[in-house]
Amino acid sequence: MKITNFHILSTACALTCLAILLMTLPFRSLAGDKLKPEEVVARHLESIGTAEARRAVRTQIVGGTVVATFSSPSTGQFKGRAVIASEGSKNLLAMEFNTPNYSGENISFDGESVSIGYARAGVRSNLGDLVTTYKTIIKNGLVGGELSQAWPLFDLAEKKHKLEYRGTKKISGKTVHELGFTPRGGSEMEINLYFDSETFQHVRTQYTHVVVPQIGASVDASASQRTIRYKMIEDFSDFKKEGELTLPHGYKITLELDTRIPFRGNWDLTLNQFAFNQNIPPTMFNFGAKQ
Numbered sequence: 236m237k238i239t240n241f242h243i244l245s246t247a248c249a250l251t252c253l254a255i256l257l258m259t260l261p262f263r264s265l266a267g268d269k270l271k272p273e274e275v276v277a278r279h280l281e282s283i284g285t286a287e288a289r290r291a292v293r294t295q296i297v298g299g300t301v302v303a304t305f306s307s308p309s310t311g312q313f314k315g316r317a318v319i320a321s322e323g324s325k326n327l328l329a330m331e332f333n334t335p336n337y338s339g340e341n342i343s344f345d346g347e348s349v350s351i352g353y354a355r356a357g358v359r360s361n362l363g364d365l366v367t368t369y370k371t372i373i374k375n376g377l378v379g380g381e382l383s384q385a386w387p388l389f390d391l392a393e394k395k396h397k398l399e400y401r402g403t404k405k406i407s408g409k410t411v412h413e414l415g416f417t418p419r420g421g422s423e424m425e426i427n428l429y430f431d432s433e434t435f436q437h438v439r440t441q442y443t444h445v446v447v448p449q450i451g452a453s454v455d456a457s458a459s460q461r462t463i464r465y466k467m468i469e470d471f472s473d474f475k476k477e478g479e480l481t482l483p484h485g486y487k488i489t490l491e492l493d494t495r496i497p498f499r500g501n502w503d504l505t506l507n508q509f510a511f512n513q514n515i516p517p518t519m520f521n522f523g524a525k526q
Contacts, residue, residue, distance in 0.1 A: 272398035275412050276388050278435035283381055288479035294322040294515050295384050297482075298508035301330050303337070307499040313337050317504045319486075321383040325520040326376055330502065340502075342366050344373045344385070345520035352522060361498045362490055365467060372442060375418045377426065380437050380471055381482060382506070387418070388428075388437075395419045403432060406439060424465075436481075440469045464493035477509040 283289060301317040315332035327343040329352075340362055341352030349370045354360035359367065366373055375396070376385025387394050399415040410432040417426070429439040446463040472485035484506045492498040 269402070270400055270412065272400050272414055275400065275414055275430055275435065276391055276398070279388060279430055279437055282435045282481060284480040289389065291512075292384060292480070293512050294320075295382070296320045296508075296510040296513055296515065297382050297506050299484075299504055299506035301502055301504045303330070303332065303500065303502045305498075305500040307497055311337075315339060317502075317506075319379050319382050319506075320515055320519060321376075321379075321385050322515050322520075324376060324385050325515075325517075326373065326379065326383045326385040327520055327522075328373075328378055329522075330504075341522050342373055342378065343520045343522060344376075345517070348521065349373050350521045361492060361500065362467075362488070362502070365465065365490065365492075369422070369424050369442070369444070369465075371418050371420070371422045372424065372426070377416075377418075377440060377442075378469070379486070380440060380469060382471075382486060387416075401427070404429075409438075411438060434474075436471070436474050436483075438471050442467045461495075462493075464491075466491040466493075478511060482509070 280286070280289065297319040299317055301315050303311075303313040303315075305311045313332040313334055315330055317330045318327070320327040320329075323346070325344060325346050327341075329339065329341045329343075331339040333339075335355070337354050337360070339352070340354065340360060341350070342363065343350045349366070351359060351363045351367050354363060366378070372378055375394075376383055376387050380386055381388075387396055391398070396419050397417040399417075401413040401415050403410050404413055405411070406429060411429040412432055412435075414428045414430070415426070416428050424442045424444045427441045428437065429441070430436065431438050442465075444465045446465075448461060448463075468487075468489040470485075470487040470489070471483035472487075473483060474481050475484050486504040486506060488502040488504075490498065490500050
């Protein structure tokens with residue numbers, strides 16, 4: 236075919252128009268997108284269920300088994316039952332092991348006060364102590380993620396928490412979006428939420444706090460002090476449909492305390508019982524010693 240000047244000019248004009256069009260259209264790369272926090276939250280909520288399906292749930296009770304494994308300062312493993320219950324901002328995380336040395340955990344919020352049960356007579360566990368110190372994580376419905384109706388992302392606009400998009404990272408080989416979460420009123424803890432880059436399912440919440448020692452009165456006094464680190468991770472997995480909602484059936488809490496007596500432990504929950512819109516006695520949310 237003979238190429239004429241007309242064909243050359245037409246092709247050049249078409250390419251120019253295409254270039255202009257591409258510059259005017261919004262462009263999103265396949266990796267490293269900088270999303271708005273609101274966009275991540277919207278996609279996350281869609282991954283759970285439709286707005287209508289989410290609004291239809293008034294109360295939520297989730298049950299299953301739990302295995303607690305401690306590796307430091309001493310080793311031990313305990314098997315028991317677990318339940319997560321919620322109604323509005325009220326929420327409960329309870330684990331029962333029925334052993335003399337470790338009866339379990341009972342962490343709840345009744346809308347006004349946080350209640351923390353004892354792991355054994357008059358003594359709280361390291362997990363209970365952490366929540367006692369940083370009550371904001373239970374008051375704001377963070378613990379348990381979307382397994383609780385108190386999950387703050389269900390009603391972010393009204394609760395006025397702050398979110399910051401912090402890019403992507405890898406967790407267990409998978410790319411996730413990271414959001415920094417600052418509860419209304421602030422928190423000493425740094426709180427980060429992680430969402431699968433493909434499904435936008437919430438796969439992790441990480442809480443960290445580092446306490447840097449102050450300079451002592453002398454060189455020896457300063458040398459004897461050390462940096463203290465608190466770290467708690469909640470991992471969510473095995474997402475399945477329950478009624479009209481898609482929720483995690485695997486839930487793991489990992490606690491690492493780099494203190495004078497270091498602690499390492501995790502609680503691995505397998506959840507297989509889900510009930511919605513059941514009546515929950517108000518006393519269920521204020522069992523234990525109030526804080």
